[in-house]
Amino acid sequence: MNPTSQQHQPIRKPVAIATSAATNDLLAAYSRTVEIDCEDCGGSGRDPGALDAYLESTEPVCPSCKGLGVETVTRNFLSEAFAIASNPDSTRPVEREHLVAIVRYAREHVSALFQLPEVA
DSSP, X not given: OOHHHHTTSOOOSXXXXXXXXXXXXXXXXXXXXXXXXXXXXXXXXXXXXXXSSOBTTXXXXXXXXXXXXXXXXXXXXXXXXXXHHHXXXXXXXXXXXXXXXXXXXXXXXXXXXXXOOOOO
């Protein structure tokens, strides 16, 4: 796997900043569980390591996704947005969820310092 293709993968596990319940709630506000193509089989559902395409007239299934072709991961859009912003050479595509997470984060922290009127 070359290093540029790895940059497009979602950040699967956010780094724990602290162990408090408030921090876990903060991270959960920017996270969402999504389904992506299986990393091992590429979404085909077939076992990429099988030597024979058909064993006993059945197609070998991927052991990671159990033949579904997708896996469920938790994406933390705030940590992904910070990873994009901190690396000027990043090739990770910026998604709308990244921008929404940054704006929400900034509003929460600015509101803690100043009393701002609520904007719809």
